Amino acid sequence: MREDGHREEALGPDGLRSRNALRDDARFFTSGCMTGEERVDCLTATFRKHRYALHAHETFVIGAITSGCGTLWLQGTRHRASPGDLTLLNPEDVHDGTPHDDTGYSYRVTYPSASLVQRLAAEITGHEVQPHFRCRVIRDPAAATRLVAAHLALETYGWSLGTEEALLLAYACCLERHAERFRPEAPRGREQQRVSRVKSMLEDQATSSGVCLADLAGEVGVSRFHLIRMFRNEAGTTPHAYLVGRRIEAAKRRLRRGEAPIAVASATGFADQAHLTRVFKARVGVTPGAYRDGVSK
Template sequence: MNGIDGQGGFEKLVVMSDAGEQREREAAKLTRHDGLGGLEMLAARYRDHAYPLHTHPTWVFGVVVAGVEKLRIGRHQHLAPAGSIIIVNPEEPHDGEKGAPAGWAYRTCYPDAALMAEIAGDMELTGLPMFREGIVQAPDLARAFVRAHRLAGQALEQEAAMLVVLSELAGRFGDGKPRDRASDGGETARRFRLCRELIAEDLSAGFDLAHLAAAAGVTRFQVIRDFHRAAGMTPGQYLRDRRIRAASALIRTDMPLAEIAAATGFADQSHLTRVFKAIKGVSPGAWRAAA
Protein backbone atom coordinates (compact mmCIF):
# COMPACT_ATOMS: atom_id res chain seq x y z
CA MET A 1 0.00 0.00 0.00
CA ASN A 2 1.58 3.28 -1.06
CA GLY A 3 0.60 6.87 -0.35
CA ILE A 4 1.87 10.18 0.95
CA ASP A 5 2.95 8.56 4.22
CA GLY A 6 6.02 7.40 2.34
CA GLN A 7 6.57 4.05 4.04
CA GLY A 8 4.04 1.87 2.25
CA GLY A 9 1.82 1.34 5.28
CA PHE A 10 1.37 1.83 9.00
CA GLU A 11 2.74 0.24 12.13
CA LYS A 12 1.18 -3.08 13.12
CA LEU A 13 -0.62 -1.84 16.19
CA VAL A 14 -4.11 -2.69 17.44
CA VAL A 15 -5.21 -5.72 15.43
CA MET A 16 -8.86 -5.47 14.44
CA SER A 17 -9.43 -9.22 14.15
CA ASP A 18 -7.82 -12.45 15.29
CA ALA A 19 -7.75 -13.81 11.75
CA GLY A 20 -4.29 -13.84 10.17
CA GLU A 21 -5.57 -12.39 6.91
CA GLN A 22 -7.30 -9.52 8.72
CA ARG A 23 -4.13 -8.80 10.69
CA GLU A 24 -2.37 -8.01 7.42
CA ARG A 25 -4.93 -5.51 6.25
CA GLU A 26 -6.39 -3.69 9.25
CA ALA A 27 -4.61 -1.96 12.10
CA ALA A 28 -5.11 1.15 14.19
CA LYS A 29 -3.33 3.07 16.93
CA LEU A 30 -4.71 5.85 19.11
CA THR A 31 -2.34 8.17 20.96
CA ARG A 32 -2.83 11.32 23.03
CA HIS A 33 -0.63 14.41 23.28
CA ASP A 34 -0.65 15.95 26.76
CA GLY A 35 0.89 19.22 25.55
CA LEU A 36 -2.08 19.72 23.23
CA GLY A 37 -4.72 19.20 25.89
CA GLY A 38 -4.81 15.43 25.47
CA LEU A 39 -5.35 15.72 21.71
CA GLU A 40 -6.35 12.31 20.36
CA MET A 41 -4.55 11.16 17.21
CA LEU A 42 -5.46 8.05 15.25
CA ALA A 43 -3.33 6.24 12.67
CA ALA A 44 -5.31 3.50 10.94
CA ARG A 45 -5.48 1.21 7.96
CA TYR A 46 -8.85 -0.35 7.09
CA ARG A 47 -10.10 -2.67 4.39
CA ASP A 48 -13.46 -4.00 5.54
CA HIS A 49 -14.15 -1.81 8.55
CA ALA A 50 -17.04 0.65 8.10
CA TYR A 51 -18.01 3.46 10.46
CA PRO A 52 -21.76 3.91 10.93
CA LEU A 53 -23.17 7.44 10.95
CA HIS A 54 -21.98 9.18 14.13
CA THR A 55 -20.83 12.51 15.55
CA HIS A 56 -18.01 13.89 17.72
CA PRO A 57 -18.05 16.77 20.19
CA THR A 58 -14.69 17.76 18.70
CA TRP A 59 -13.46 18.77 15.27
CA VAL A 60 -12.03 16.02 13.07
CA PHE A 61 -9.07 16.68 10.80
CA GLY A 62 -7.51 13.88 8.81
CA VAL A 63 -5.45 13.05 5.75
CA VAL A 64 -5.95 9.95 3.60
CA VAL A 65 -2.45 8.61 3.03
CA ALA A 66 -3.29 5.60 0.87
CA GLY A 67 -6.29 4.12 -0.95
CA VAL A 68 -9.71 5.79 -1.04
CA GLU A 69 -12.26 6.48 1.69
CA LYS A 70 -15.95 6.86 0.92
CA LEU A 71 -17.78 8.97 3.45
CA ARG A 72 -20.77 11.12 4.13
CA ILE A 73 -20.25 14.41 5.94
CA GLY A 74 -23.48 16.18 6.80
CA ARG A 75 -25.68 15.76 3.72
CA HIS A 76 -22.85 15.33 1.23
CA GLN A 77 -21.26 12.15 -0.07
CA HIS A 78 -17.54 12.16 -0.84
CA LEU A 79 -14.78 10.01 -2.26
CA ALA A 80 -11.49 10.95 -0.64
CA PRO A 81 -8.41 9.56 -2.42
CA ALA A 82 -4.88 9.69 -1.04
CA GLY A 83 -3.81 13.26 -0.34
CA SER A 84 -7.31 14.45 0.58
CA ILE A 85 -7.81 16.43 3.78
CA ILE A 86 -10.97 15.51 5.70
CA ILE A 87 -12.64 18.15 7.88
CA VAL A 88 -15.65 17.51 10.11
CA ASN A 89 -17.18 20.13 12.40
CA PRO A 90 -18.36 19.26 15.93
CA GLU A 91 -21.70 17.42 16.07
CA GLU A 92 -21.71 16.99 12.27
CA PRO A 93 -22.95 13.49 11.27
CA HIS A 94 -20.46 11.47 9.25
CA ASP A 95 -19.58 7.90 8.40
CA GLY A 96 -16.75 6.15 6.56
CA GLU A 97 -15.94 3.02 4.57
CA LYS A 98 -13.66 1.85 1.80
CA GLY A 99 -13.99 3.63 -1.52
CA ALA A 100 -11.81 1.10 -3.35
CA PRO A 101 -11.31 -2.66 -2.95
CA ALA A 102 -8.02 -2.28 -1.04
CA GLY A 103 -9.57 0.09 1.50
CA TRP A 104 -7.82 3.16 2.84
CA ALA A 105 -5.28 4.38 5.38
CA TYR A 106 -5.40 7.71 7.14
CA ARG A 107 -4.21 9.81 10.03
CA THR A 108 -6.67 11.91 11.99
CA CYS A 109 -6.83 14.10 15.08
CA TYR A 110 -9.69 15.41 17.21
CA PRO A 111 -9.03 18.90 18.64
CA ASP A 112 -11.50 20.06 21.26
CA ALA A 113 -13.05 23.51 21.75
CA ALA A 114 -10.32 24.65 24.13
CA LEU A 115 -7.55 23.99 21.61
CA MET A 116 -9.51 25.53 18.73
CA ALA A 117 -10.30 28.56 20.92
CA GLU A 118 -6.58 29.02 21.55
CA ILE A 119 -5.95 28.90 17.80
CA ALA A 120 -8.81 31.34 17.13
CA GLY A 121 -7.50 33.69 19.81
CA ASP A 122 -4.04 33.74 18.33
CA MET A 123 -5.52 34.49 14.89
CA GLU A 124 -7.87 37.10 16.39
CA LEU A 125 -10.95 35.44 14.94
CA THR A 126 -14.36 36.53 16.19
CA GLY A 127 -15.38 32.97 17.06
CA LEU A 128 -14.37 29.35 16.78
CA PRO A 129 -13.49 28.40 13.17
CA MET A 130 -16.08 26.34 11.35
CA PHE A 131 -15.64 24.74 7.94
CA ARG A 132 -17.97 24.58 4.94
CA GLU A 133 -16.05 21.99 2.93
CA GLY A 134 -15.73 18.43 4.18
CA ILE A 135 -12.96 17.47 1.75
CA VAL A 136 -10.26 19.91 0.63
CA GLN A 137 -7.15 19.58 -1.50
CA ALA A 138 -3.98 21.27 -0.28
CA PRO A 139 -0.94 19.04 -0.88
CA ASP A 140 1.42 21.16 1.20
CA LEU A 141 -0.89 21.11 4.22
CA ALA A 142 -1.60 17.40 3.79
CA ARG A 143 2.13 16.65 3.89
CA ALA A 144 2.62 18.97 6.87
CA PHE A 145 -0.23 17.28 8.75
CA VAL A 146 1.21 13.81 8.17
CA ARG A 147 4.68 14.95 9.22
CA ALA A 148 3.29 16.45 12.42
CA HIS A 149 1.20 13.36 13.13
CA ARG A 150 4.20 11.06 12.78
CA LEU A 151 6.39 12.93 15.29
CA ALA A 152 5.41 10.58 18.10
CA GLY A 153 8.05 10.58 20.82
CA GLN A 154 9.17 14.11 19.93
CA ALA A 155 6.76 15.98 22.17
CA LEU A 156 7.93 19.57 21.69
CA GLU A 157 8.41 19.17 17.94
CA GLN A 158 5.03 17.50 17.48
CA GLU A 159 3.27 20.10 19.61
CA ALA A 160 4.63 22.99 17.52
CA ALA A 161 4.10 21.25 14.18
CA MET A 162 0.50 20.33 14.95
CA LEU A 163 -0.37 23.82 16.20
CA VAL A 164 1.03 25.34 13.01
CA VAL A 165 -0.83 23.00 10.68
CA LEU A 166 -4.14 23.37 12.53
CA SER A 167 -3.75 27.15 12.38
CA GLU A 168 -3.07 26.94 8.64
CA LEU A 169 -6.17 24.83 8.12
CA ALA A 170 -8.27 27.35 10.05
CA GLY A 171 -6.75 30.27 8.17
CA ARG A 172 -7.23 28.81 4.70
CA PHE A 173 -10.49 26.95 5.01
CA GLY A 174 -12.24 28.22 8.14
CA ASP A 175 -14.94 30.87 8.08
CA GLY A 176 -12.76 33.51 9.75
CA LYS A 177 -9.74 35.36 8.43
CA PRO A 178 -6.46 35.70 10.35
CA ARG A 179 -5.03 39.14 10.88
CA ASP A 180 -1.86 40.38 9.21
CA ARG A 181 0.92 40.62 11.75
CA ALA A 182 3.37 43.51 11.63
CA SER A 183 6.98 42.87 12.61
CA ASP A 184 7.68 43.59 16.27
CA GLY A 185 11.37 44.30 15.72
CA GLY A 186 13.46 43.94 18.84
CA GLU A 187 10.72 42.25 20.85
CA THR A 188 11.27 39.03 18.92
CA ALA A 189 14.97 39.07 19.82
CA ARG A 190 14.20 39.86 23.45
CA ARG A 191 11.69 37.04 23.81
CA PHE A 192 13.93 34.59 21.99
CA ARG A 193 16.80 35.47 24.33
CA LEU A 194 14.62 34.62 27.34
CA CYS A 195 13.73 31.24 25.87
CA ARG A 196 17.33 30.58 24.84
CA GLU A 197 18.59 31.33 28.35
CA LEU A 198 15.94 29.09 29.92
CA ILE A 199 16.98 26.19 27.70
CA ALA A 200 20.67 26.76 28.37
CA GLU A 201 20.16 26.68 32.14
CA ASP A 202 19.29 22.97 32.13
CA LEU A 203 19.38 21.00 28.91
CA SER A 204 18.20 17.89 30.77
CA ALA A 205 14.88 19.53 31.70
CA GLY A 206 11.69 18.62 29.88
CA PHE A 207 10.43 21.55 27.83
CA ASP A 208 7.11 22.17 26.18
CA LEU A 209 5.73 25.24 24.45
CA ALA A 210 3.75 26.32 27.51
CA HIS A 211 6.95 26.37 29.57
CA LEU A 212 8.73 28.59 27.02
CA ALA A 213 5.67 30.78 26.51
CA ALA A 214 5.41 31.47 30.24
CA ALA A 215 9.07 32.49 30.37
CA ALA A 216 8.62 34.91 27.46
CA GLY A 217 5.19 36.14 28.54
CA VAL A 218 3.51 35.28 25.23
CA THR A 219 1.38 32.54 23.66
CA ARG A 220 2.63 29.21 22.37
CA PHE A 221 2.02 30.44 18.84
CA GLN A 222 4.23 33.49 19.39
CA VAL A 223 7.03 31.25 20.66
CA ILE A 224 6.89 29.28 17.41
CA ARG A 225 7.04 32.50 15.35
CA ASP A 226 9.87 33.94 17.45
CA PHE A 227 12.05 30.85 17.01
CA HIS A 228 11.37 30.83 13.28
CA ARG A 229 12.33 34.50 12.93
CA ALA A 230 15.28 34.53 15.31
CA ALA A 231 16.80 31.08 14.78
CA GLY A 232 15.30 29.75 11.55
CA MET A 233 14.26 26.64 13.48
CA THR A 234 11.28 25.27 15.34
CA PRO A 235 11.64 25.21 19.15
CA GLY A 236 12.14 21.44 19.01
CA GLN A 237 14.85 21.68 16.36
CA TYR A 238 16.63 24.37 18.37
CA LEU A 239 16.50 22.32 21.58
CA ARG A 240 17.88 19.26 19.79
CA ASP A 241 20.66 21.37 18.27
CA ARG A 242 21.70 22.76 21.69
CA ARG A 243 21.66 19.31 23.25
CA ILE A 244 23.85 17.87 20.51
CA ARG A 245 26.27 20.79 20.85
CA ALA A 246 26.57 20.19 24.59
CA ALA A 247 26.92 16.44 24.11
CA SER A 248 29.65 16.98 21.51
CA ALA A 249 31.71 18.95 24.01
CA LEU A 250 31.25 16.34 26.75
CA ILE A 251 32.13 13.46 24.43
CA ARG A 252 35.62 14.96 24.16
CA THR A 253 36.03 14.18 27.86
CA ASP A 254 36.16 10.83 29.65
CA MET A 255 32.56 11.14 30.86
CA PRO A 256 30.58 7.92 30.18
CA LEU A 257 28.14 8.22 27.28
CA ALA A 258 25.18 7.19 29.45
CA GLU A 259 25.92 10.07 31.82
CA ILE A 260 26.31 12.47 28.90
CA ALA A 261 22.92 11.39 27.58
CA ALA A 262 21.27 12.08 30.94
CA ALA A 263 23.02 15.41 31.38
CA THR A 264 21.99 16.70 27.97
CA GLY A 265 18.36 15.65 27.94
CA PHE A 266 18.36 12.41 25.97
CA ALA A 267 16.25 9.47 27.13
CA ASP A 268 19.23 7.11 27.25
CA GLN A 269 22.51 6.34 25.53
CA SER A 270 20.86 4.72 22.50
CA HIS A 271 18.70 7.82 22.01
CA LEU A 272 21.81 10.03 22.12
CA THR A 273 23.59 7.72 19.67
CA ARG A 274 20.70 7.74 17.21
CA VAL A 275 20.26 11.52 17.18
CA PHE A 276 24.01 12.23 17.27
CA LYS A 277 24.69 10.00 14.27
CA ALA A 278 21.80 11.53 12.32
CA ILE A 279 23.26 15.02 12.79
CA LYS A 280 27.01 14.37 12.88
CA GLY A 281 27.12 11.45 10.47
CA VAL A 282 29.15 9.31 12.89
CA SER A 283 28.45 7.67 16.24
CA PRO A 284 29.47 9.28 19.54
CA GLY A 285 32.14 6.59 19.90
CA ALA A 286 33.66 7.42 16.52
CA TRP A 287 33.46 11.13 17.35
CA ARG A 288 35.32 10.50 20.61
CA ALA A 289 37.99 8.42 18.90
CA ALA A 290 38.59 11.11 16.30
CA ALA A 291 38.74 13.83 18.95
Protein backbone atom coordinates (compact mmCIF):
# COMPACT_ATOMS: atom_id res chain seq x y z
CA MET A 1 0.00 0.00 0.00
CA ARG A 2 1.24 3.46 -0.86
CA GLU A 3 1.64 6.23 1.69
CA ASP A 4 -1.57 7.88 0.44
CA GLY A 5 -3.52 4.78 1.40
CA HIS A 6 -4.17 3.43 -2.08
CA ARG A 7 -3.20 -0.02 -3.20
CA GLU A 8 -0.30 -0.32 -5.60
CA GLU A 9 -1.21 -1.98 -8.87
CA ALA A 10 0.28 -5.45 -8.88
CA LEU A 11 2.30 -6.37 -11.95
CA GLY A 12 2.76 -9.90 -13.22
CA PRO A 13 5.98 -11.42 -14.59
CA ASP A 14 5.21 -9.97 -18.01
CA GLY A 15 4.85 -6.47 -16.61
CA LEU A 16 1.08 -6.36 -17.12
CA ARG A 17 -1.38 -5.47 -14.41
CA SER A 18 -2.84 -8.49 -12.65
CA ARG A 19 -6.55 -9.24 -12.96
CA ASN A 20 -7.13 -8.22 -9.34
CA ALA A 21 -5.50 -4.85 -9.98
CA LEU A 22 -8.12 -4.08 -12.62
CA ARG A 23 -11.08 -4.63 -10.32
CA ASP A 24 -13.16 -1.84 -8.89
CA ASP A 25 -12.69 -1.32 -5.16
CA ALA A 26 -14.91 0.80 -2.90
CA ARG A 27 -15.54 1.09 0.83
CA PHE A 28 -17.90 3.23 2.87
CA PHE A 29 -17.17 4.16 6.47
CA THR A 30 -18.40 6.78 8.92
CA SER A 31 -16.60 9.63 10.65
CA GLY A 32 -18.18 9.02 14.04
CA CYS A 33 -19.98 11.82 15.85
CA MET A 34 -18.79 15.12 14.41
CA THR A 35 -21.28 17.35 16.21
CA GLY A 36 -23.77 15.92 18.66
CA GLU A 37 -25.10 12.74 17.09
CA GLU A 38 -24.30 13.75 13.51
CA ARG A 39 -22.05 11.53 11.44
CA VAL A 40 -20.40 12.03 8.06
CA ASP A 41 -20.39 9.20 5.55
CA CYS A 42 -17.06 8.69 3.78
CA LEU A 43 -16.17 6.73 0.65
CA THR A 44 -12.79 5.65 -0.67
CA ALA A 45 -12.88 4.07 -4.10
CA THR A 46 -10.97 3.06 -7.20
CA PHE A 47 -13.20 2.70 -10.26
CA ARG A 48 -12.08 1.42 -13.64
CA LYS A 49 -15.39 0.03 -14.85
CA HIS A 50 -18.12 1.39 -12.59
CA ARG A 51 -20.16 4.26 -13.98
CA TYR A 52 -22.52 6.10 -11.70
CA ALA A 53 -26.05 6.67 -12.92
CA LEU A 54 -27.33 10.24 -12.77
CA HIS A 55 -28.22 10.94 -9.15
CA ALA A 56 -28.18 13.58 -6.43
CA HIS A 57 -27.56 13.67 -2.67
CA GLU A 58 -29.39 15.34 0.19
CA THR A 59 -25.97 16.25 1.53
CA PHE A 60 -23.02 18.25 0.28
CA VAL A 61 -20.38 16.16 -1.54
CA ILE A 62 -16.80 17.22 -0.73
CA GLY A 63 -14.04 15.07 -2.18
CA ALA A 64 -10.74 14.91 -4.00
CA ILE A 65 -9.22 12.79 -6.76
CA THR A 66 -6.05 11.00 -5.67
CA SER A 67 -5.01 9.29 -8.91
CA GLY A 68 -6.14 8.86 -12.49
CA CYS A 69 -8.86 10.95 -14.07
CA GLY A 70 -12.60 10.84 -13.59
CA THR A 71 -15.35 12.79 -15.31
CA LEU A 72 -18.72 13.94 -14.10
CA TRP A 73 -21.67 15.53 -15.82
CA LEU A 74 -23.47 18.35 -14.06
CA GLN A 75 -25.27 21.50 -15.09
CA GLY A 76 -25.10 20.47 -18.72
CA THR A 77 -21.31 20.19 -18.83
CA ARG A 78 -18.90 17.25 -18.67
CA HIS A 79 -16.09 18.04 -16.19
CA ARG A 80 -12.73 16.29 -15.74
CA ALA A 81 -11.24 15.78 -12.29
CA SER A 82 -7.60 14.81 -11.72
CA PRO A 83 -5.23 14.67 -8.71
CA GLY A 84 -5.18 18.05 -7.02
CA ASP A 85 -8.81 18.76 -7.99
CA LEU A 86 -11.63 19.15 -5.48
CA THR A 87 -15.18 18.06 -6.23
CA LEU A 88 -17.58 20.38 -4.38
CA LEU A 89 -21.23 19.55 -4.94
CA ASN A 90 -24.20 21.21 -3.29
CA PRO A 91 -27.24 19.27 -2.06
CA GLU A 92 -29.44 18.09 -4.94
CA ASP A 93 -26.78 18.71 -7.63
CA VAL A 94 -27.60 16.09 -10.27
CA HIS A 95 -24.45 14.39 -11.51
CA ASP A 96 -22.91 11.12 -12.63
CA GLY A 97 -19.33 9.82 -12.48
CA THR A 98 -17.23 7.79 -14.92
CA PRO A 99 -13.57 6.92 -15.52
CA HIS A 100 -12.02 9.12 -18.19
CA ASP A 101 -10.28 6.09 -19.72
CA ASP A 102 -9.57 2.44 -18.93
CA THR A 103 -6.90 3.29 -16.35
CA GLY A 104 -9.68 4.54 -14.07
CA TYR A 105 -9.41 6.87 -11.11
CA SER A 106 -9.22 6.83 -7.32
CA TYR A 107 -10.85 9.33 -5.00
CA ARG A 108 -11.83 10.05 -1.44
CA VAL A 109 -15.12 11.77 -0.74
CA THR A 110 -17.28 12.83 2.21
CA TYR A 111 -20.99 13.57 2.49
CA PRO A 112 -21.56 16.22 5.21
CA SER A 113 -25.16 17.25 5.84
CA ALA A 114 -26.37 20.70 4.86
CA SER A 115 -26.95 21.51 8.54
CA LEU A 116 -23.36 20.63 9.47
CA VAL A 117 -21.91 22.75 6.67
CA GLN A 118 -24.21 25.65 7.51
CA ARG A 119 -23.19 25.53 11.18
CA LEU A 120 -19.53 25.46 10.24
CA ALA A 121 -19.97 28.37 7.83
CA ALA A 122 -21.71 30.34 10.59
CA GLU A 123 -18.81 29.64 12.94
CA ILE A 124 -16.34 30.86 10.31
CA THR A 125 -18.22 34.07 9.43
CA GLY A 126 -19.82 34.86 12.78
CA HIS A 127 -23.34 35.01 11.34
CA GLU A 128 -25.89 32.83 9.57
CA VAL A 129 -25.08 32.15 5.91
CA GLN A 130 -26.22 29.75 3.24
CA PRO A 131 -22.99 28.28 1.78
CA HIS A 132 -23.07 27.43 -1.88
CA PHE A 133 -20.27 26.19 -4.16
CA ARG A 134 -20.36 27.90 -7.54
CA CYS A 135 -17.51 25.88 -9.14
CA ARG A 136 -18.15 22.19 -8.61
CA VAL A 137 -14.75 20.95 -9.86
CA ILE A 138 -11.84 23.22 -9.01
CA ARG A 139 -8.07 22.86 -8.91
CA ASP A 140 -6.70 23.39 -5.41
CA PRO A 141 -3.87 20.94 -4.58
CA ALA A 142 -3.33 22.37 -1.08
CA ALA A 143 -6.97 21.97 -0.03
CA ALA A 144 -7.19 18.57 -1.74
CA THR A 145 -4.11 17.36 0.14
CA ARG A 146 -5.61 18.52 3.44
CA LEU A 147 -8.92 16.79 2.73
CA VAL A 148 -7.27 13.53 1.64
CA ALA A 149 -5.06 13.50 4.76
CA ALA A 150 -8.07 13.97 7.05
CA HIS A 151 -10.04 11.31 5.17
CA LEU A 152 -7.17 8.80 5.36
CA ALA A 153 -6.72 9.48 9.09
CA LEU A 154 -10.41 8.79 9.71
CA GLU A 155 -10.22 5.55 7.75
CA THR A 156 -7.06 4.44 9.54
CA TYR A 157 -7.65 5.58 13.12
CA GLY A 158 -11.39 6.20 13.40
CA TRP A 159 -13.02 9.13 15.12
CA SER A 160 -11.03 11.09 17.67
CA LEU A 161 -10.48 14.71 18.63
CA GLY A 162 -7.57 14.86 16.17
CA THR A 163 -9.38 13.33 13.20
CA GLU A 164 -12.52 15.41 13.80
CA GLU A 165 -10.40 18.54 13.95
CA ALA A 166 -8.57 17.62 10.74
CA LEU A 167 -11.80 17.07 8.81
CA LEU A 168 -13.46 20.27 10.07
CA LEU A 169 -10.35 22.27 9.17
CA ALA A 170 -10.37 20.72 5.69
CA TYR A 171 -14.03 21.71 5.28
CA ALA A 172 -13.26 25.21 6.52
CA CYS A 173 -10.48 25.51 3.95
CA CYS A 174 -12.90 24.52 1.15
CA LEU A 175 -15.57 26.93 2.37
CA GLU A 176 -13.23 29.88 2.83
CA ARG A 177 -11.64 29.45 -0.60
CA HIS A 178 -14.53 28.32 -2.76
CA ALA A 179 -17.98 28.91 -1.24
CA GLU A 180 -20.14 31.93 -1.81
CA ARG A 181 -20.75 33.46 1.59
CA PHE A 182 -24.27 34.63 0.70
CA ARG A 183 -26.79 33.35 -1.79
CA PRO A 184 -29.84 35.65 -1.83
CA GLU A 185 -33.11 33.86 -2.41
CA ALA A 186 -34.42 34.77 -5.85
CA PRO A 187 -38.16 35.33 -6.21
CA ARG A 188 -39.81 32.00 -6.82
CA GLY A 189 -41.61 31.81 -10.16
CA ARG A 190 -44.71 29.78 -10.89
CA GLU A 191 -42.70 26.91 -12.36
CA GLN A 192 -40.46 26.73 -9.29
CA GLN A 193 -43.48 26.69 -7.00
CA ARG A 194 -45.01 23.84 -8.96
CA VAL A 195 -41.80 21.83 -8.91
CA SER A 196 -41.41 22.41 -5.17
CA ARG A 197 -44.94 21.11 -4.66
CA VAL A 198 -44.23 18.00 -6.74
CA LYS A 199 -41.00 17.39 -4.82
CA SER A 200 -42.92 17.53 -1.55
CA MET A 201 -45.45 15.03 -2.88
CA LEU A 202 -42.71 12.68 -4.04
CA GLU A 203 -40.97 12.90 -0.67
CA ASP A 204 -44.23 12.14 1.14
CA GLN A 205 -44.88 9.14 -1.12
CA ALA A 206 -41.28 7.98 -1.53
CA THR A 207 -41.93 4.46 -0.21
CA SER A 208 -45.30 4.04 -1.90
CA SER A 209 -45.72 1.95 -5.05
CA GLY A 210 -48.79 3.92 -6.13
CA VAL A 211 -47.15 7.15 -7.28
CA CYS A 212 -48.82 8.24 -10.53
CA LEU A 213 -47.54 10.84 -13.00
CA ALA A 214 -51.10 11.91 -13.86
CA ASP A 215 -51.87 12.60 -10.18
CA LEU A 216 -48.70 14.66 -9.77
CA ALA A 217 -49.45 16.67 -12.90
CA GLY A 218 -53.07 17.19 -11.90
CA GLU A 219 -52.07 18.45 -8.46
CA VAL A 220 -50.12 21.37 -10.00
CA GLY A 221 -52.42 21.93 -12.99
CA VAL A 222 -50.22 20.88 -15.90
CA SER A 223 -50.07 18.02 -18.41
CA ARG A 224 -47.88 15.00 -17.79
CA PHE A 225 -45.48 16.01 -20.56
CA HIS A 226 -45.28 19.59 -19.28
CA LEU A 227 -44.58 18.28 -15.77
CA ILE A 228 -41.64 16.18 -16.98
CA ARG A 229 -40.17 19.06 -18.99
CA MET A 230 -40.75 21.62 -16.23
CA PHE A 231 -39.31 19.33 -13.55
CA ARG A 232 -36.22 18.57 -15.63
CA ASN A 233 -35.61 22.27 -16.29
CA GLU A 234 -35.89 23.19 -12.61
CA ALA A 235 -34.47 20.12 -10.85
CA GLY A 236 -32.08 18.73 -13.46
CA THR A 237 -33.77 15.35 -13.47
CA THR A 238 -37.16 13.71 -14.04
CA PRO A 239 -39.85 13.10 -11.40
CA HIS A 240 -39.15 9.36 -11.47
CA ALA A 241 -35.40 9.80 -11.06
CA TYR A 242 -36.05 12.20 -8.18
CA LEU A 243 -38.35 9.63 -6.56
CA VAL A 244 -35.68 6.94 -6.88
CA GLY A 245 -33.20 9.30 -5.24
CA ARG A 246 -35.54 9.80 -2.27
CA ARG A 247 -35.93 6.02 -1.96
CA ILE A 248 -32.16 5.60 -1.97
CA GLU A 249 -31.83 8.18 0.81
CA ALA A 250 -34.53 6.38 2.82
CA ALA A 251 -32.68 3.10 2.27
CA LYS A 252 -29.42 4.66 3.48
CA ARG A 253 -31.07 5.77 6.72
CA ARG A 254 -32.36 2.27 7.41
CA LEU A 255 -29.06 0.63 6.46
CA ARG A 256 -27.22 2.97 8.83
CA ARG A 257 -29.42 1.55 11.59
CA GLY A 258 -28.19 -1.92 10.66
CA GLU A 259 -31.35 -3.22 8.97
CA ALA A 260 -31.04 -6.11 6.52
CA PRO A 261 -31.11 -5.17 2.82
CA ILE A 262 -34.06 -7.48 2.13
CA ALA A 263 -36.14 -5.67 4.76
CA VAL A 264 -34.95 -2.27 3.55
CA ALA A 265 -36.00 -3.08 -0.02
CA SER A 266 -39.59 -3.83 0.93
CA ALA A 267 -39.78 -0.82 3.27
CA THR A 268 -38.52 1.74 0.77
CA GLY A 269 -40.56 1.02 -2.35
CA PHE A 270 -38.25 -1.33 -4.27
CA ALA A 271 -39.61 -4.45 -5.94
CA ASP A 272 -37.17 -6.76 -4.17
CA GLN A 273 -33.62 -6.94 -2.83
CA ALA A 274 -32.13 -7.44 -6.31
CA HIS A 275 -33.85 -4.25 -7.50
CA LEU A 276 -32.55 -2.30 -4.51
CA THR A 277 -29.03 -3.67 -5.03
CA ARG A 278 -28.93 -2.77 -8.72
CA VAL A 279 -30.24 0.78 -8.24
CA PHE A 280 -28.26 1.42 -5.04
CA LYS A 281 -24.89 0.40 -6.50
CA ALA A 282 -25.50 2.45 -9.65
CA ARG A 283 -25.92 5.59 -7.54
CA VAL A 284 -23.83 4.97 -4.42
CA GLY A 285 -20.97 2.88 -5.78
CA VAL A 286 -21.29 -0.08 -3.38
CA THR A 287 -23.98 -2.63 -2.59
CA PRO A 288 -26.49 -2.02 0.23
CA GLY A 289 -24.78 -4.69 2.37
CA ALA A 290 -21.36 -3.11 1.93
CA TYR A 291 -22.77 0.31 2.76
CA ARG A 292 -24.49 -1.03 5.91
CA ASP A 293 -21.32 -2.76 7.08
CA GLY A 294 -19.32 0.43 6.62
CA VAL A 295 -21.58 2.96 8.31
CA SER A 296 -24.07 1.19 10.62
CA LYS A 297 -23.77 1.76 14.36
